[in-house]
Amino acid sequence: MKAPTRRGRYVPLPERLGPGRPEPESYGYVILGAGCAGLSLCHYLLERGVESPILILDRKETFADDRTWCFWDVEETPFSGRAVRRWNSWSVRAEGREVVHTSRRYPYLCLTxxxxxxxxxAKISSHDNVTVRLGEDVRSCKELDDGVLVVTSAGSYLARSVFDGRGLPPDSAALADARRGGTWISQQFLGWRLRAGRPVFDPGTCTLMDFAVDQGRGLRFAYVLPFDEHEALVENVYLTESGAPPGTHRAELSGYLHDRYGLSAEDYEVHGEEWGDIPMTAHRFPRRIGARTHVIGTLGGETRPSTGYTFLRVQRYCRALAASLTGSGADPGRVHPWRYGPLDRVFLRLLRERPEDCPGIYARMFAGTPPDPLVRFLTEGSSYLDDARLIGALPKIPFLRLAAGEAIDRARESL
Ligand SMILES: Cc1cc2nc3c(=O)[nH]c(=O)nc-3n(C[C@H](O)[C@H](O)[C@H](O)COP(=O)(O)OP(=O)(O)OC[C@H]3O[C@@H](n4cnc5c(N)ncnc54)[C@H](O)[C@@H]3O)c2cc1C
Known part of the structure; x- marks a missing residue:
């Protein structure tokens, strides 16, 4: 495994991918956004043998080390080999107790x-039909008879098909739609990558949720990824509608480092900061907004409504989409099992309507469900027996009330 101290660097665009070659009259595929979904889809298309020209457009100027992805290693992805860390144990802390889960089978994996x-x-640049143009803000896409016209701040391009993976910023129109239409909550967080002067972290166990923090502003927890005894990513997370300003997050992080690890500001150095505001919503985002325009990534609704996890779902959907486009796979719309939808909506209601009960309920869920079934549930790969175990660990009366509320709302919507 690589040392986490490599964090914070910028990744240069490989020369072969730069816009040096002659511009084709039309591209086979234009991908909007060189983020998680855009780059993943491009990789899967190439893996399927696509040889027509592909163009990726992004408004950013560089690839910054702007986030840390974690997910359970339940299946192979093309990128998992680059994980900087894998934890076999993780914990949830609430109501004066700590529940620790250990799984040899499904480690929790971290990818910078x-x-x-x-x-x-690197994977994409081993093919010679891809161009990446950075610093181009996509302004519009218009479907024509023979393709899609993509207009950016620097020019226009014709494509046979377009994939919109421009993400879902908090001020986007798509998100405003989702908020108007249904249950949602925001997972807002600020994290520090830091190095402590003393060995205070236990690198064997990461902390998924530490609710032993002040809950005065709304449901809040700390998330700790310890890379070794000195280095960690520590995040302050809100699951509310409004979150908190960055200054409040920073003050709460330093308070947490003091209270849990006895660290004062002079005891650690902050090497980087991460900010996220992930919408968790049951809204159904359109997967297609035209005959030739597909939507991928968070903009396509890839975030799991009840947890905020997105990375694995993006991989599954993009892989299936590439297979269906190249005529060798089934409908990608079926890649996420439908049966998690109702449970996700009930969990969302819990977060919105009974936030004060959440720490206890999460602790109970972790304490009462064995690690592997719980991981399979969290990654949408559980069996009915796994689901029954999880449901058995939840308090019945509040969940029945939430489920009834959800059923009534859905019946009203369908009138
Ligand atoms: C800090 C952070 C940590 C996260 N951690 C996890 C995690 O641990 N596990 C997990 O499962 N999920 C995590 N997520 C959620 C999710 O996996 C990521 O947000 C993921 O990057 C979403 O992929 P995406 O392709 O939809 O969007 P992005 O990766 O954000 O890509 C969108 C791209 O579109 C570009 N773009 C936007 N507008 C335009 C425009 N007008 N013109 C051109 N380009 C444009 C952007 O510059 C960006 O490069 C995290 C998110 C954040 C922000």
Whole structure:
């Protein structure tokens, strides 16, 4: 495994991918956004043998180490080999107790943004039909008889098919639609990559949710990824509608480091900061907005509504989409099993309507469900027996009330 101290670097665009070659009259595929979904889809298309020209457009100027992806290692992805860390144990802390889960089968894996971008770009650049144009803000896409016209701040391009993977920023029109139409909550967080002067972290166990923090502003927890005894990514997370300003997050992070690890500001150095505002919603985002325009990634609704996890779902959907486009796979719309939808909506209601009960309920869920079934549930790969175990660990009366509320709302919507 690589040392986490490589964090924070910028990843250069490989020369072969730069806009040096003659511009074709039309591209086979234009991908909007060189983020997680855009780069992943491009990789899967190439893996399927696509040889027509592919163009990826992004408004950013560089690939920064702007996020850290974690997910359970339940299946192979092309990028998992670049993980900087795998934890076999994780914990949830609430109501004065700590529940620790250990799984030899499904480690919790951590991939840095920089490593993902570097790996994806290296894979893509081994083909000679891809161009990446950075610093181009996509302004519009218009479907014509013979293709799609994509207009950016720097020019226009014709494509046979377009994939919109421009993400879902908090001020986007798509998100405003989702908020108007249904249950949603925001997973807002600020994290520090830091190095402590003393060995305070237990690198064997990461902390998924530590609710032993002040809950005065709304449902809040700390998330700790310890890379070794000195280095960690520590995040302050809100699951509310409004979150908190960055200054509040920073003050709460330093308070947490003090209270849990006895660290004062002079005891650690902050090497980087991460900010996220992930919408968790049951809204059904359109997968297609035209005969030739597909939507991928968070903009296509890839975030799991009840947890905020997105990375694995993006991989599954993009892989299936590439297979269906190249005529060798089934409908990608079926890649996420439908039966998690109702449970996700009930969990969302819990987060919105009974936030004060959540710490206890999560602790109970972890304490009462064995690690492997719980991981399979969290990654949408559970059996009915796994689901029954999880449901058995939840308090019945509140969940029945939430489920009834959900059923009534859905019946009203369908009138
Ligand atoms: C800090 C952070 C940590 C996260 N951690 C996890 C995690 O641990 N596990 C997990 O499962 N999920 C995590 N997520 C959620 C999710 O996996 C990521 O947000 C993921 O990057 C979403 O992929 P995407 O392709 O939809 O969007 P992005 O990766 O954000 O890509 C969108 C791209 O579109 C570009 N773009 C936007 N507008 C335009 C425009 N007008 N013109 C051109 N380009 C444009 C952007 O510059 C960007 O490069 C995290 C998110 C954040 C922000």
């Amino acid at each position: 943004g920089a490593d993902f971008y570097e790996d994806a770009l």
